[in-house]
Amino acid sequence: MNVKLRVWRQKNNETEGRFENYEAKDLNPNMSFLEMMDVVNEDLTDSGDEPIAFAHDCREGICGTCSCMIDGKPHGPEHGVATCQTYMRSFKDGDTITVEPFRAKAFPIVKDLVTDRASFDKIQQAGGFITIRTGAAPDANSIPIGKEIADLAMDAAACIGCGACVAACKNASAMLFVSAKAGQLNLLPQGKPEKDRRVLSMVAAMDEAGFGNCTNQYECSAACPKLISEEFISKLNRDFVGATVRSSFKAKPLV
Amino acid sequence: MKLDPKIPSGPLEKKWEKHIMEGKLVNPANKRKYDIIMVGSGLAGASAAATLGELGYKVKCFTFHDSPRRAHSIAAQGGINAAKNYQNDGDSVYRLFYDTIKGGDFRSREANVYRLAQVSVNIIDQCAAQGVPFAREYGGLLANRSFGGAQVSRTFYARGQTGQQLLLGAYSALSRQVGLGTVELCANEEMLEVVVIDGHAKGIITRNLNTGAITRHSAHAVVLGTGGYGNVFNLSTYARNSNVTAAWRAHRKGAAFANPCYTQIHPTCIPVSGDYQSKLTLMSESLRNDGRIWVPKKRDDKRPPHQIPEDERDYYLERKYPSFGNLAPRDISSRSAKEACDDGRGVGETGLGVYLDFSDAIKRLGADTIKERYGNLFDIYKEITDESAYDVPMRIYPAVHYTMGGLWVDYNLMSNLPGLFVMGEANFSDHGANRLGASALMQGLADGYFVLPYTIPHYLAELDRDGAPSTDDAEFVKAEEEVKARTEKLLSNKGKQSVKSFHVRLGKIMWDHCGMARTKEGLEKAIKLIPELREEYWADVRVPGEGKELNQSLENAGRVGDFLELGELMCRDALTREESCGGHFREEHQYPDGEAMRDDEKFAHVAAWEYKGEGQEPVRHTEELEYESVKFATRSYK
Numbered sequence: 001m002n003v004k005l006r007v008w009r010q011k012n013n014e015t016e017g018r019f020e021n022y023e024a025k026d027l028n029p030n031m032s033f034l035e036m037m038d039v040v041n042e043d044l045t046d047s048g049d050e051p052i053a054f055a056h057d058c059r060e061g062i063c064g065t066c067s068c069m070i071d072g073k074p075h076g077p078e079h080g081v082a083t084c085q086t087y088m089r090s091f092k093d094g095d096t097i098t099v100e101p102f103r104a105k106a107f108p109i110v111k112d113l114v115t116d117r118a119s120f121d122k123i124q125q126a127g128g129f130i131t132i133r134t135g136a137a138p139d140a141n142s143i144p145i146g147k148e149i150a151d152l153a154m155d156a157a158a159c160i161g162c163g164a165c166v167a168a169c170k171n172a173s174a175m176l177f178v179s180a181k182a183g184q185l186n187l188l189p190q191g192k193p194e195k196d197r198r199v200l201s202m203v204a205a206m207d208e209a210g211f212g213n214c215t216n217q218y219e220c221s222a223a224c225p226k227l228i229s230e231e232f233i234s235k236l237n238r239d240f241v242g243a244t245v246r247s248s249f250k251a252k253p254l255v
Numbered sequence: 256m257k258l259d260p261k262i263p264s265g266p267l268e269k270k271w272e273k274h275i276m277e278g279k280l281v282n283p284a285n286k287r288k289y290d291i292i293m294v295g296s297g298l299a300g301a302s303a304a305a306t307l308g309e310l311g312y313k314v315k316c317f318t319f320h321d322s323p324r325r326a327h328s329i330a331a332q333g334g335i336n337a338a339k340n341y342q343n344d345g346d347s348v349y350r351l352f353y354d355t356i357k358g359g360d361f362r363s364r365e366a367n368v369y370r371l372a373q374v375s376v377n378i379i380d381q382c383a384a385q386g387v388p389f390a391r392e393y394g395g396l397l398a399n400r401s402f403g404g405a406q407v408s409r410t411f412y413a414r415g416q417t418g419q420q421l422l423l424g425a426y427s428a429l430s431r432q433v434g435l436g437t438v439e440l441c442a443n444e445e446m447l448e449v450v451v452i453d454g455h456a457k458g459i460i461t462r463n464l465n466t467g468a469i470t471r472h473s474a475h476a477v478v479l480g481t482g483g484y485g486n487v488f489n490l491s492t493y494a495r496n497s498n499v500t501a502a503w504r505a506h507r508k509g510a511a512f513a514n515p516c517y518t519q520i521h522p523t524c525i526p527v528s529g530d531y532q533s534k535l536t537l538m539s540e541s542l543r544n545d546g547r548i549w550v551p552k553k554r555d556d557k558r559p560p561h562q563i564p565e566d567e568r569d570y571y572l573e574r575k576y577p578s579f580g581n582l583a584p585r586d587i588s589s590r591s592a593k594e595a596c597d598d599g600r601g602v603g604e605t606g607l608g609v610y611l612d613f614s615d616a617i618k619r620l621g622a623d624t625i626k627e628r629y630g631n632l633f634d635i636y637k638e639i640t641d642e643s644a645y646d647v648p649m650r651i652y653p654a655v656h657y658t659m660g661g662l663w664v665d666y667n668l669m670s671n672l673p674g675l676f677v678m679g680e681a682n683f684s685d686h687g688a689n690r691l692g693a694s695a696l697m698q699g700l701a702d703g704y705f706v707l708p709y710t711i712p713h714y715l716a717e718l719d720r721d722g723a724p725s726t727d728d729a730e731f732v733k734a735e736e737e738v739k740a741r742t743e744k745l746l747s748n749k750g751k752q753s754v755k756s757f758h759v760r761l762g763k764i765m766w767d768h769c770g771m772a773r774t775k776e777g778l779e780k781a782i783k784l785i786p787e788l789r790e791e792y793w794a795d796v797r798v799p800g801e802g803k804e805l806n807q808s809l810e811n812a813g814r815v816g817d818f819l820e821l822g823e824l825m826c827r828d829a830l831t832r833e834e835s836c837g838g839h840f841r842e843e844h845q846y847p848d849g850e851a852m853r854d855d856e857k858f859a860h861v862a863a864w865e866y867k868g869e870g871q872e873p874v875r876h877t878e879e880l881e882y883e884s885v886k887f888a889t890r891s892y893k
């Protein structure tokens with residue numbers, strides 16, 4: 001099969017970007033979208049041009065590195081997969097495919113299709129953890145956790161930190177990402193003691209990083225390669241309200 | 256070169272405890288005065304950086320990834336072993352130790368493996384406390400499964416995403432330390448050189464992948480947790496960007512490279528579908544519990560599988576290994592698949608595949624049961640190949656999956672280059688000639704949480720406590736110049752062939768001659784071909800773009816340049832190891848029935864290679880493996 005590509009090219013964050021047109025010929029429908037991009041890049045290299053920069057690593061949907069908008073959709077046309085799990089058979093012979101980077105103020109463009117998502121790390125550093133010294137843990141079976149809770153925590157923990165939720169949201173909100181991490185830790189007994197602090201710090205870090213507000217459209221969940229449920233956002237909202245109220249009644253030191 | 260493994264004296268069970276007791280400590284008030292460079296943020300690097308930061312050292316953690324969470328560890332699926340004996344099925348530290356030694360075909364260091372089994376239990380406690388959502392039973396306790404042919408259920412797992420969850424646990428601990436300011440996170444920074452001053456590793460040179468800036472960093476000690484080198488084969492189950500550069504640069508600066516030829520080839524991966532292929536996807540080994548492996552008896556049989564009658568099929572594993580059948584160990588299954596395909600009986604368009612057939616299991620158990628057991632794997636298979644394994648047999652083929660070899664380290668995880676420590680898949684120490692399933696995650700976290708933090712003070716306490724050396728030192732200047740010169744050379748080369756085309760060609764040489772079955776002639780041929788390819792590379796590689804910005808061709812060019820040197824060393828190692836053991840199979844050394852023939856008289860040792868300079872033959876040194884507690888035995892799976 002053959003397709004035409006309109007690809008966003010941008011030298012760096014200081015320069016303007018633009019769409020360039022390319023042709024990808026003699027493709028096998030069973031090649032992955034990124035393998036198609038590899039072929040285009042080899043052709044560009046052979047003809048003395050600069051290949052298209054795009055982010056990728058595991059190529060099996062788990063590292064969260066790949067991050068293209070394909071025809072306006074984060075991670076392309078298929079539901080519940082990442083860009084690297086998109087195959088050419090999802091397109092038709094002769095299609096024109098538009099490829100852009102994830103766009104959000106908090107994800108500045110590094111080059112072409114590559115963006116800087118360090119803002120997610122910042123949120124994690126603010127509170128996405130359980131405080132436990134190495135070597136100080138009790139026996140793992142000393143705190144039983146019901147299977148339902150453990151499974152729900154795992155559903156949230158499946159987030160790969162790709163940022164598609166942000167790219168899909170018209171406000172560029174990171175609520176789905178934050179709610180997944182906070183949700184996982186808040187559900188587990190080990191995470192309860194720090195629940196309020198975690199929620200307040202992570203939300204504050206999210207605001208500071210320049211992500212927008214959530215207006216409950218839930219485009220995020222629909223675009224998420226791991227189909228993280230928007231219910232975690234509702235849970236985060238509840239946890240946030242509770243934590244805000246409780247923090248205004250902080251225990252005073254005894255006199 | 257002196258290779259002193261520094262194994263503590265005393266009974267096996269007491270060595271580690273004794274070693275900790277006898278080791279020097281760093282006074283808590285002084286810890287802040289020690290700078291430690293951690294290269295890598297996978298299971299090994301992230302867990303060590305977090306723990307050392309928490310202990311009070313000043314840590315800088317480098318990763319070429321844009322976030323620590325993207326390290327290749329994220330992709331591990333199956334699980335992590337630990338001798339918890341929660342299932343009450345007779346597991347113990349000793350049994351895990353023995354299984355690991357035997358699985359490694361008696362080519363690993365007893366004391367290290369015993370310690371690994373001992374600390375395995377702490378890992379699970381640590382991870383559960385961090386909020387790793389391990390699979391649980393209805394009663395709320397942790398679930399286990401048996402994995403990779405083990406006779407006990409000691410594998411802990413988090414759905415099919417164990418590596419992801421363990422890495423995110425370590426990443427959260429690391430993030431906490433970054434937030435507290437004890438660890439400085441240096442993402443998008445690729446280490447391209449080790450700096451050695453007065454015989455000690457004292458720093459590194461990095462290139463920022465986004466800006467191209469080249470920087471010097473000095474410290475009291477340098478730790479590598481930089482992963483394995485399986486991508487020397489180009490196609491593998493590794494993430495595309497995994498590479499050997501950090502380890503190789505250290506090797507060139509004096510660190511011995513041990514057992515480079517020990518490679519694990521996993522039998523159940525999705526076969527190559529065309530020359531555009533960039534990655535091979537692992538399908539869980541558990542499929543072999545119910546799938547039957549076969550190829551047509553006739554050569555070049557192009558009939559679709561359902562038209563090949565039962566008596567014209569060769570269920571070769573069941574035929575050759577009646578008692579283990581389709582569950583024969585990884586190396587044996589992989590080799591048998593290759594033999595069938597080499598014999599012209601492979602299936603699929605390329606002829607490099609064998610069938611893994613579920614039709615009998617579906618008849619016996621019903622499609623629903625099969626779906627329940629393997630539904631997600633069948634989905635992955637469908638997503639990649641567009642074929643339904645409920646209707647047609649899966650096609651599988653072996654792929655490079657793990658490297659047991661790596662930089663030589665002593666019991667303290669320090670290489671022979673003082674001040675350079677190596678952890679995780681990047682070192683050689685614990686898996687011998689073959690790694691058991693679910694043991695790499697265990698080793699990475701053991702090294703990072705529970706071993707290095709205890710052993711690194713022994714080294715630090717011996718140093719005088721002046722600050723880390725100045726980055727104006729002549730050695731730093733020289734190392735930086737080397738990095739710049741190499742980068743400049745690649746960019747200005749203006750050759751005709753792409754980096755990728757060389758990687759593909761190297762991969763083919765390695766796969767053909769240093770893959771599943773190796774021969775003297777093949778290896779000698781490769782030792783001739785690789786230097787020629789290397790020469791051609793430096794003469795004719797084309798690296799488009801500039802050095803002062805993100806340039807993925809340039810990144811790959813440096814990495815492939817190092818693979819082109821490593822590949823040759825792997826072949827030399829395979830050639831001089833005149834025996835078959837674990838993942839290393841020499842056709843000349845087999846029993847009449849095709850089983851691997853070890854030579855414990857001559858080869859019960861670690862081969863550690865010393866770099867002698869470009870164009871010079873490397874020198875092979877050995878560390879004898881002394882077994883105090885176990886006796887050599889032959890693996891048999893008939």
Ligand SMILES: Cc1cc2nc3c(=O)[nH]c(=O)nc-3n(C[C@H](O)[C@H](O)[C@H](O)COP(=O)(O)OP(=O)(O)OC[C@H]3O[C@@H](n4cnc5c(N)ncnc54)[C@H](O)[C@@H]3O)c2cc1C
Nearest residue numbers: 295296297298299328333334446482679680693694695696
């Ligand atoms: C598909 C697959 C499935 C697997 N499943 C299992 C399993 O179920 N159980 C199991 O036990 N094992 C499994 N393994 C093996 C296991 O995942 C790895 O051996 C292990 O995760 C390696 O961890 P590590 O910390 O040593 O290195 P990695 O996770 O590879 O991390 C390397 C780190 O070093 C950094 N780095 C490397 N070079 C440089 C440089 N030059 N400069 C800066 N940074 C650098 C990288 O950025 C990265 O952060 C699997 C492997 C694969 C491929």
Ligand code: SF4
Nearest residue numbers: 159160162163165224
């Ligand atoms: S919530 Fe989904 S879309 Fe957002 S970062 Fe996580 S995996 Fe990606």
Ligand code: FES
Nearest residue numbers: 057059064066084
């Ligand atoms: S490349 Fe890892 S998720 Fe796509």
